[in-house]
Amino acid sequence: MELVSQHVKGIMEECKIRARDAGLRFDDETLEYIVTNRDLIELSPKVMIPTLYDYWVHDVKVLSGKGMYEAYPSNPFETVINTRPAISYYNDNNPDWLNVMIFYHVLAHIDFFQNNLFYKNTWDIDIAGQALADKRLIAQLRSEKGRWLDYVIEFARGMDNLVGFHRDLNRTLSQGRRHKFNRTDFYFDLFLQKIKSVPQHIYLKEISRYNQCAKDKQDFFIQVTGQYPEFDELFRKEKNQAAQPERDIMEYILRYSPFLRKEENEWMKSVIHIIRNTSLFFQPQIRTKTMNEGWASYWHENLFLKDDRICGHEADYAKINASVTAMPKVGLNPYALGMRLFEHIREMEDKGCYSFDYVRLNDEVLRKKFDRKKNTGRKFIFTVRENMDDFSFINTFLDQEFIDRHKLFVAGKRLNNQRMTWQYYIKSKKAHDYKKMIINSLYHPPDISIAEDKTKDGILYLDHRFENKPLKQAFIENTLIGIAFLWGGPVHLETSEPKTVAQPGAGYANFWDPSASGTSPEPEEIPIQWQRVRYVIKDRKLHRQEL
Amino acid sequence: MVTLDELLERDKKREQDGFKRKIRIGQIAKPGSGGREKIIVVPTTVEEKLVHDDISFRQQQEGEGDPTGGTGDGQEGDVIGEQPVRPEQGEGEGEGDGEGPGEGKGGEHEIEANAYELGKVLSQDFELPNLKDKGKKKALARYVYDLTDKNRGVGQILDKKATLKKIVETNMSLGNIPDVSTIDTTRFIVSPQDLIYRILSREKEYESQALVFFVRDYSGSMGGKVTQAVVSQHVMLYSWLVYQYEKQVETRFILHDTEAREVSDFQKYYSYKVAGGTKVYTAFKLVNEIVEKENLARDYNIYVFHGTDGDDWEKDGKQTLAEIEKMLTYVARIGITIVEHAYVGSKQTEVEKYINRSGILTKHSHLIKMDVMAENVDDSRIIQGIKNLIS
Structure with a gap:
């Protein structure tokens, strides 16, 4: 080097x-x-x-x-x-x-x-220097603790995808200017409009009364609580609900684990910190x-x-350039896709297509001819590169115009029993399907948060918000063993899994031979049924309970 | 740089601490010219985290692969390309000519050199069961290491008695011992050449020759981890045989879905994939035919290792059992590995059911063994499986 x-x-x-x-x-x-x-x-x-x-x-x-x-x-x-x-x-x-x-x-x-902006939290870190300091600390701890140091690294890395990247970023970007949800917001935004559904003139009257009270320095809410005795209780409930559940499992364990709090285990905290910070540093890059x-x-x-x-x-x-940025006949190339999408955005913006007028147009010919000569595309792509990540980039700008222009499609692959071949075919040319396929391939760790009400008596309770994708079952045991080790007690994980169907796909095909008779059986459309299950790790043993 | 041995040594210590082992021995197939693939043995490990599973259940049911992106002309529904499911020998792998025997051998040699390394890593306490003395076509030698050879001057252990004899002999010829009834040992001259050592030497133990059939289900249902587990186990078995018996074991490779075929080498055996149904008996039948046609039973101890997910279109297994019965008349051991899909649950597969029901496992317990494991097994369980099969 x-x-x-x-x-x-x-x-x-x-x-x-x-x-x-x-x-x-x-x-x-x-x-x-x-x-x-x-x-x-x-x-x-x-x-x-x-x-x-x-x-x-x-x-x-x-x-x-x-x-x-x-x-x-x-x-x-x-x-x-x-x-x-x-x-x-x-x-x-x-x-x-x-x-x-x-x-x-x-x-x-x-x-x-x-x-x-997704990199904002990395701007003030000298990662090369930080990493060197971390490397020395870890080397020193390894000489003292032996392989237990490596176990702690392993267990910490086992949950380093469950960090509060967006929350931390939000904090930095808003710099404490974040608006706190207060009684006034609740009263005018939710209570009057949604809960009481008052007519407009009463709503307006309340606003002028509010302004009047502010001017006279009177308490606006005395009359409110007099009129609606349930107001305070509803507000309290709403406020609790609005609080985000804790998604940064690593930080939660660092802060509240009874095991790590013991003096002889203090050193583990610095290891977990290192792993967490490294993970956070690379989050924007993955996204x-x-x-x-x-x-x-x-x-x-x-x-x-x-x-x-x-x-x-x-x-x-x-x-x-072609070897780097050509669109493959079948397959995905993020270089090529991203590059073409930036070009597309620039042209669309140059013509002023990101406007109400354009969206409202239904006539295909007029849409094609549409050109407002705004020529702001160059500036616009700089704004896009500043403010978006892969998800919002693709979700916002990947439109049917883009798909048609580059002749993109979702390619399916299916088995042809007569010819004993895999057939590749054009499954869909709709922007919606293409977008969905791309978004499915993006980095997206499961949404797992701490269920604080169930985290008691030494149990750490993790709740997986199900997004129609089950967790990889094979990894659950070892990961939970690691988390339980650092927590120092049993860990519960609630998630969803498909209901066990007896031998899916095998039962109906057994009696006859598709390669002999030549046609393929109609696949039975069994909608998958999901059910909540709870995994419990206790004394390094995994138990599964259906809920 | 950390070596593979050091990593495996460290991995072994995990068990002492109450954690599962994490390092698996993986293989990478290196495509070579003229179809000569080479297998490179590397360690692999997976960092386990809570992540979404990448398989989509619906697609699995429809027998469809994962969708991907594409570019080009055409309407929805148009077929844009085809790929044969069953790779044919001599085509589909980009090999045209050049499969002459000379070149083919070269490729084989490379995998064996690597497999030898893997075999060394695996424990040595396996042994082929029921080896009988048969014919003298090719002697199968096992090697053992023992302190049997003697060497003058240097070696591992000083053979005191032999050394003393030698010293006396030398001194007698030198005339240092005028009177044998009163020997003055202080006057002895000791030459370095008189020191007799025992040294570690390789001893050949001649045993009978063996022929191993590797049989694998490569049908559509064998997707993913099941194949991985079976192939892993067979790679290990093969590597161990190569190491332990110094490449003196002969091997044959059979793949089957609804029909069976023999492939020429281990690379093909381990890398081929298809999607079709399953008829287990075809494979056993092919083995029986080969053995009969080439009259192998006379000269060889025959071992058959079969790996499957337990799926069989022939539900009662009548034909399979008949072929197995036939096989039992000549084999030294049949080892059947069933790797169960996670969704099946235990004791559910056809093969397992009909084999258990037939009672051949108890009737011929020294000739046939079956090992059932789940698809998420680790290497130690796979090795345990090998032990079960050859116990």
């Missing part, structure tokens, strides 16, 4: 100037390293942070990565990490023109890291993959095509 040569660094600095002119914003300092593919194999289990703490799972991954590389050698162009200064890794021996293209790609990544890659591909294309250094390498570029 070494820094790039002065010559290459010169190319990078030149790219920075042009990228800034195009509107990208990033810090002055960046670090570029040349690494070998073998280095990358060792870096990738450590999420590319060279100073991340040591852990045996990383070693296992390095060993299997080496085996994988032997079987399927790959040659990644670049990897950027969200540090300050931003560090990027390159493959050896790239020609200069290719470096120009790659640097534009990297600079757009850095721009994304440093401007997208903006499509956007981030799309943004970088969009800009390397836009900037490089206008750059004079492309001269003489147009065909080479076209070949490499």
Whole structure:
């Protein structure tokens, strides 16, 4: 691992100037390293942070990565990490023109890291330095505690997807300016309109009375509670309901675990903190993959095509660019999808299509001709890159126009019994279905929160809000054993599972032979029935109870 | 860098602390030119968390794969491509010519070298049961290590008696012992060459030759973890045989869905997938036919290991049982592994039911064993399964 040569660094600095002119914003300092593919194999289990703490799972991954590389050698162009200064890794021996293209790609990544609001909590952390300090602490603890240190890492990592990323982000972004739900809000927004459904003139009268009271410094609510004696009680109930359930399982355990509170277990807290902070640091990256890659591909294309250094390498570029950003015939490529979606958004906004007038148009021809010549698309995509994550990006902008333009479809795969083949077919060309498929593939940890009313008598009670996807059953036992270890008592997990049907799919096909008779049986449409179950871990034994 | 052995050693210690082991031995198939695949043995581990399950129940019922994205012309419902379900030998794997015997052998050698490593990792206390002396076509040698050989000068243990004899001998020829009735040992000259040591040496134990049939259900129902478990177990068995018997065991590979076929090597055996129904008897029948045609029973101890999810279209198993009965007349051991799908629950599969009902397990308890496990098994359970099958 070494820094790039002065010559290459010169190319990078030149790219920075042009990228800034195009509107990208990033810090002055960046670090570029040349690494070998073998280095990358060792870096990738450590999420590319060279100073991340040591852990045996990383070693296992390095060993299997080496085996994988032997079987399927790959040659990644670049990897950027969200540090300050931003560090990027390159493959050896790239020609200069290719470096120009790659640097534009990297600079757009850095721009994304440093401007997208989902990264806000990472902006003030020096992750490389922090990781080094953590690594030293963990090494020291390992020398004292032996393999128990690794168990604590394992158990903490077992729940590091259950952190309050959005809540923490919300806190930072609102900076305490968050509006607290108060009696006035409740009275005017809910109580009068929803609960009492008073006619409009009474509502307006109450508002003027409220203003009058504020002016005279009188208590507005004396009359309210006199008129509606149930008001205070209803307000109290509503307030309790509005309080969000605790979703940050890690933080809850750190704060309330009786086991961790013991003096001899204090050291575990620092380990869990390290794991939690590392997880939080990478949350925005997982949640903006499509956007981030799309943004970088969009800009390397836009900037490089206008750059004079492309001269003489147009065909080479076209070949490499196609291998990165072509839409596969069957399959998904987030680079390609994100890039095209950014282009699409810019054009739609240029024409003013994100407007009421356009949405209201039903005539296909008029829709196609629609152009308000707003030309605000460029500015608009910068707003999108600042404020959105993959979900809102795709959910908001992936429309039928986009699908039709790029001839996208959902590809299905089914078994043809006559020919004994897998058939790929066009399952749907509707934006709705395509969007649903993409959104289903996005990172989405299960919504598990602490049921505070049931967390008592030493029991930690976790409640999984069911979103039509069951939990991976095979992982439940070991994960709960880990959580129970750190909690120091029994852990209950409530979730939903399909009702056991006797041998689904096997029963009806047994009597005859589809390959002989040639047609396939009509699949029986059995709607899945879900039922709540409770998993209980006690003394490292798992029990399952149907509720 | 941490080595595989160190990682496995550490993993073993987890059990002392009351936790399950986490490292599995995985395999990566490396595609080679001319269909020569190579298997690379790597450790794998899964970091378990509470996550959504990625299978969708509905699709599984319809016999449909997961949908993905696509680009191109066409209307909804148009078929855009096909892929054969059952890979045919010599096609579908991008291999055209070049499967000449010379090249094929090269590939085989590579997997065996790696399998040898895996076998070494596995414990050595397995042993093939019911080995009988049969013919002399090819001697199967087991190796044991013992301090039997003697060596002058260096070695592991000094053989005092032999050394003393040698010293006396040397000194006699030197004339240092003029009178044998009064020996003055202080005048002895001791040459380093007189020191006799015992050294660790490899002893061949000649035993009879063995032929192992690996039989695997590769039908549609075998998706996912079930196949993983069966293949894992057979990889281990195979690796152990390669290691323990120094590649002297002959192996044959049979795959079946509604019909059975023999494949030429372990890579194909382990990597092929299809989606079809299941007729277990076809596989046993094919084994019987091969044994009869090639007259193998005379010269070999025959072992048959069969892995399945227990699904069989032939519910009563009449034909399967008939084939098994036939097989029992010549085999040294049949080992049947049933890996149950999580949704089936225990004691539910056809194969398990009809085998239990037939009573052959008790009648021929030394010849046939069955092991039933769930699909979410870990490596230690799989190894335990091997022990059951060859006990």
